[in-house]
Amino acid sequence: MEKKEFKTKKSAKTLQTAREAGYFGKKMLTSALEAQKEGRPIGWSMVTWWEGDLIAKAMGMELVYPENYGAFCAAVRRAEPYLEIADAEGYPNTLCGYARNCIGYTKTLADNNLEVPADAPGGGLAKPVLLISSGAACDARYKWFQALGRYLNGVPVWTLEMPQTGLKEFYLPGNKEKNLAFILEELKEFVGFLEKLLGNKMDYDRLEEMLAQTLKTLRLAYEVDVLRKTVPSPMVSQDFWSVMIPHLYLPEDPEAYEFYQKVYDEVKTKVDNHIGAIPNERYRMMFSELPPWHSIGFFDDIAEKFGIAMVIESWNYHAIKPMPAEELEGVTDPLEVIARLSYHKFTEDNDTARRYDASPGFFNARYLQWAEDYRADGFLAHPLMSCRPATYTLLHTKNSLEEKLKVPGVVIDGDIIDLRVFNPDEAFSKMEAFVETMDHYRELRRKAEMAW
Amino acid sequence: MAYIAGLDIGSALSKAVIMRNGTLISSSIRPTEGNFVRAAEHVLADALQKAQLAQTDIERIGACGLGVAFIAHPFTKITEISCQSRGTHSVLPTVRTLIEIGNQSSRVIKVTPKGKVADCLVSDKCAAGSGRILQIIARVLGVSIEDLGPLSAKSTHPAKFTTGCAVFLETEAISRVAEGTAKEDIIAGLHRTLAAKIAAMAHRMGVEEDCAMTGGGAVDSGLVKIMEAEIGKKILAPQEPFITAAIGAALIVAEK
Numbered sequence: 001m002e003k004k005e006f007k008t009k010k011s012a013k014t015l016q017t018a019r020e021a022g023y024f025g026k027k028m029l030t031s032a033l034e035a036q037k038e039g040r041p042i043g044w045s046m047v048t049w050w051e052g053d054l055i056a057k058a059m060g061m062e063l064v065y066p067e068n069y070g071a072f073c074a075a076v077r078r079a080e081p082y083l084e085i086a087d088a089e090g091y092p093n094t095l096c097g098y099a100r101n102c103i104g105y106t107k108t109l110a111d112n113n114l115e116v117p118a119d120a121p122g123g124g125l126a127k128p129v130l131l132i133s134s135g136a137a138c139d140a141r142y143k144w145f146q147a148l149g150r151y152l153n154g155v156p157v158w159t160l161e162m163p164q165t166g167l168k169e170f171y172l173p174g175n176k177e178k179n180l181a182f183i184l185e186e187l188k189e190f191v192g193f194l195e196k197l198l199g200n201k202m203d204y205d206r207l208e209e210m211l212a213q214t215l216k217t218l219r220l221a222y223e224v225d226v227l228r229k230t231v232p233s234p235m236v237s238q239d240f241w242s243v244m245i246p247h248l249y250l251p252e253d254p255e256a257y258e259f260y261q262k263v264y265d266e267v268k269t270k271v272d273n274h275i276g277a278i279p280n281e282r283y284r285m286m287f288s289e290l291p292p293w294h295s296i297g298f299f300d301d302i303a304e305k306f307g308i309a310m311v312i313e314s315w316n317y318h319a320i321k322p323m324p325a326e327e328l329e330g331v332t333d334p335l336e337v338i339a340r341l342s343y344h345k346f347t348e349d350n351d352t353a354r355r356y357d358a359s360p361g362f363f364n365a366r367y368l369q370w371a372e373d374y375r376a377d378g379f380l381a382h383p384l385m386s387c388r389p390a391t392y393t394l395l396h397t398k399n400s401l402e403e404k405l406k407v408p409g410v411v412i413d414g415d416i417i418d419l420r421v422f423n424p425d426e427a428f429s430k431m432e433a434f435v436e437t438m439d440h441y442r443e444l445r446r447k448a449e450m451a452w
Numbered sequence: 453m454a455y456i457a458g459l460d461i462g463s464a465l466s467k468a469v470i471m472r473n474g475t476l477i478s479s480s481i482r483p484t485e486g487n488f489v490r491a492a493e494h495v496l497a498d499a500l501q502k503a504q505l506a507q508t509d510i511e512r513i514g515a516c517g518l519g520v521a522f523i524a525h526p527f528t529k530i531t532e533i534s535c536q537s538r539g540t541h542s543v544l545p546t547v548r549t550l551i552e553i554g555n556q557s558s559r560v561i562k563v564t565p566k567g568k569v570a571d572c573l574v575s576d577k578c579a580a581g582s583g584r585i586l587q588i589i590a591r592v593l594g595v596s597i598e599d600l601g602p603l604s605a606k607s608t609h610p611a612k613f614t615t616g617c618a619v620f621l622e623t624e625a626i627s628r629v630a631e632g633t634a635k636e637d638i639i640a641g642l643h644r645t646l647a648a649k650i651a652a653m654a655h656r657m658g659v660e661e662d663c664a665m666t667g668g669g670a671v672d673s674g675l676v677k678i679m680e681a682e683i684g685k686k687i688l689a690p691q692e693p694f695i696t697a698a699i700g701a702a703l704i705v706a707e708k
Contacts, residue, residue: 395656408571426574433533436569 009297010075011238014277017263018239024246024256025072028064029122035062036116036126041198044125045132046141047248047316050214051183051342052132052160052190054252055335058207059194063132064125065249069105070098074293074417078121082108083418091147097386097417099144103151110151128155130197136162136346137316137362138389158193161186162346167359170350176343183339191335207334210252215341220260221247221319227267228311229373232276234267237287237310238299239277244317282307283438285378286370288397289314289363289390292382294419302431311374315366316390320345358400363393368400371407375452377438379409386415406448408441410434454511455503457496458702459527460535460695461519464555464587464668466491467695468499470510471702474542478502479695488519496525514705516697518556528705532697533561533572539700540664541567543690548660551650551679551687552697553583553669560654573653583668585621586675589642592625593635597672604640604674611641621645643678651682664688666696 013019032042043061045053053063073079074097082104087093089107091100105125108117116124131152133145145157163179170176191202224243228235243263246256270277287310292298302308323344331337346362353365367379379401381394398409410430414422445452455477460467466484470477480498484491500507513527516535520527536552541563550561562571575582590597611628613621621642628638646669663685669675670693680687690696 402571411573429531429533430572430574432531433537433569433572436534436537436564437571440564440568440570 009295009300011296011300013238013242015235015239015243015263015266017259017266018235018242021242021245021259024250024259025068026122027255028068028249029125032062032064032126033116033123041129042126043130043132044128044145046134046145048132048134048160049136049162049316049342049345050251050338051134051136051162051187052158053249054207054210054214054338055187055190055202056130056132056194057252058203058210059191059198060200061130061194061198062126063249064128066102066105066125067098068245068249069122069125070101070417071293073101073105073121074419075296076121077294077419079294079417080419093418094386096138096140096144097384097415099140099147100386101417102144103147106148106151114152128152130194131155131157133157133159134162135159136164136342138387140387156197158190160190162342164346164360167350167353167361170347170361171354176347180336180339180343183343184333184336187335187339204334211334211337211341213254213257214251215322217247217251217253217257217260218319219322220257220264221251222321224260224264224267225312225318227264227271229375230271231284231375232274232278232281233284233309233311233374234270234275234277236277236299236303237291237313238296240313240317241291241293241296244314247319248317276309278303278307278309280307281309283377283435284309284311284375285380285438286311286367286374286376287313287380287382288367288394289316289382290384290387290416292414292419292422293416295414295422295424298424298427301428305428306431306435308378308431308435310380311376312370315362321348356400356404358404360393363389364397364400367397368404371401371405372451376401376407377442378434379407381409381411382414383411384415385413385421386418402441406441406445406450408434408437410437455505455509456702456706457499457510457513458535458539458698458700458705459492459496459513459515459517459520459523460532460697460701461488461492461495461515461517461523462555463518464583465694466495466517466519467698468495469695469698469702470499470503470505471699471706474703474706476699477505479692479698481694484519488522489524492519492523512705512708514701514703514708516701528708530701530704533559533569533574534704535697535700536666537561537563537569537700538567538703539696539698540666540690542699542703543692543696544662544664544688546662547664547688549654549657549663549685551654551663551665551669552667553646553650553665553675554667555583555587557582558650558653558667558669560650560657562657562660571657573657575649575653585642585646586668586672588622589625589639592622593629593638595635595639597668600639600643601671601673601675601677603636604643604672605677607634607636607640609634609637610644611637613641613645639674640678643672643675647675647678647682651679654683659683659685661685662688664690666690666693668694 085104086100131145349361353361383391401407516532558575
């Protein structure tokens with residue numbers, strides 16, 4: 001009988017720095033637990049793309065991120081019990097996996113008199129005094145933290161909005177200014193709310209300091225992305241999904257910046273010496289959108305078997321392109337800098353979107369640009385039953401890439417958290433066939449005299 | 453020139469071919485009956501016997517299918533999609549769109565002029581989108597699979613099914629029987645439901661001529677006819693629509 005060729009497992013990662021990045025996830029969890037012991041305030045925050053986190057941190061709040069915790073629980077195969085608790089509480093399995101993991105965890109917290117259960121993965125999420133929610137990118141995020149009110153008696157929720165106008169509307173005269181003014185206004189309200197909740201005033205000097213550090217870290221993370229355009233790819237998605245933690249969650253932390261200097265150096269050394277992340281790179285693929293955290297080792301398997309390097313991935317986890325200098329010219333209010341920074345995240349691809357007549361800019365046009373920049377042979381779409389925003393554009397993007405750039409796509413169903421809906425054998429089989437498809441399209445691009 | 457074997461060990465049927473220099477020497481099809489080990493062993497032995505060969509005459513084995521891991525001899529595993537594409541191309545070289553309706557799933561494969569996979573869509577994990585539903589309803593109606601096509605052709609008022617789920621389709625079929633709906637109309641209604649699901653996949657990918665159908669669905673003339681209407685193209689069927697993947701497995705492994 002033939003030995004089973006692969007099994008779902010954690011990724012070995014190709015960068016040493018990626019193997020060290022887990023430190024930052026642990027740091028967030030342990031810092032919050034320590035803060036709890038010291039009586040300092042703790043917040044649970046969604047990824048707000050820097051819109052709310054920096055402000056709360058500058059006010060002295062220690063933050064943990066339930067979305068990151070969901071990915072962590074899935075990666076260590078500890079999410080299922082929380083999913084089952086959420087199921088039993090009546091939440092449908094079509095609800096976001098991060099939300100269900102968090103709701104399940106929070107129920108165990110409530111059942112334990114709001115003391116972190118001793119067996120919680122990674123030490124658990126300490127009890128919060130505030131839930132910072134965000135309307136950016138996802139509809140489930142509006143209700144998820146509200147639902148936690150059932151378990152966390154009296155803990156307030158503050159929801160930050162992010163105007164996401166359509167492409168045509170974005171270019172209407174005055175639209176951008178109005179959107180920025182809206183964000184700025186709500187950030188001022190958020191500061192006022194925090195001052196009341198915490199009983200202290202915002203330290204704007206500290207906020208400016210954190211913001212300056214954040215911009216430095218994001219620039220460095222972006223420069224690593226630029227290095228990844230090299231053939232062969234010096235770094236793959238399996239690495240990125242680890243190294244992204246510091247810039248996404250802790251960009252204001254000087255340690256994160258130091259870490260990214262190490263990442264940059266490691267990647268640059270590989271580029272300079274023409275060393276690929278995988279030794280036999282034959283196909284360069286892009287991944288969209290949220291990965292199967294429980295099965296990242298799958299990407300090692302397809303790298304080894306077919307020479308597939310996942311060269312770029314997951315739009316929403318990436319650092320922004322540095323803002324043009326004129327964007328910040330004369331801007332002295334740190335809240336306005338934050339507003340511009342976060343808004344830039346959701347609009348930076350609009351020019352590309354307009355060029356390709358594609359929309360939305362962030363979930364769609366980005367991949368068209370990346371396909372050219374990263375010389376992609378294929379697109380791996382990972383639809384999630386539990387995540388509409390990361391799914392509804394996938395087929396559209398797949399079709400756009402095929403039609404406009406002759407880059408084919410393959411669809412592999414799964415989930416970020418729930419490994420019960422991911423079939424590695426089936427996924428592997430699809431990839432095997434897709435290799436032929438990439439060969440075919442490579443020939444089409446050659447005939448069309450395209451650049452790659 | 454050495455002999456090559458191709459095996460396709462499916463959930464319902466196991467298929468084996470023996471080939472030499474790209475030519476089919478013999479083939480065998482037998483029910484898997486829930487025992488992949490026995491089915492793989494017997495179907496290969498049967499094909500060898502028909503070719504008057506011994507196991508030692510086989511230089512290489514290429515294999516695919518759900519039960520592939522249970523093959524006792526050394527073999528090369530190849531994805532079913534590639535096998536279907538290559539095997540169908542070898543018997544119908546003009547085919548560019550292949551619809552395969554198997555027991556576990558349905559697939560629409562875009563085939564290159566060289567028989568490789570240009571694109572592919574696979575149905576969801578859903579019995580209502582695969583040949584499995586044909587077996588379920590045949591059992592409910594007490595007819596054989598072979599009778600589905602001729603009965604469907606006699607339908608004058610195909611029944612409407614309101615669900616896309618095999619479990620509820622079965623329940624609905626029972627309700628239609630109880631209401632006195634003719635078997636012919638129930639079968640034709642079922643064919644429409646299945647054809648609509650698969651045609652939607654085909655349209656999503658874009659149908660290029662020539663089109664062909666393989667797998668169990670290809671021997672159901674009623675389904676083929678309704679599928680032709682759904683996609684608006686003539687559908688070709690290989691003479692032996694069950695063994696195309698096994699042929700493809702043999703051809704691919706011969707190239708390796």
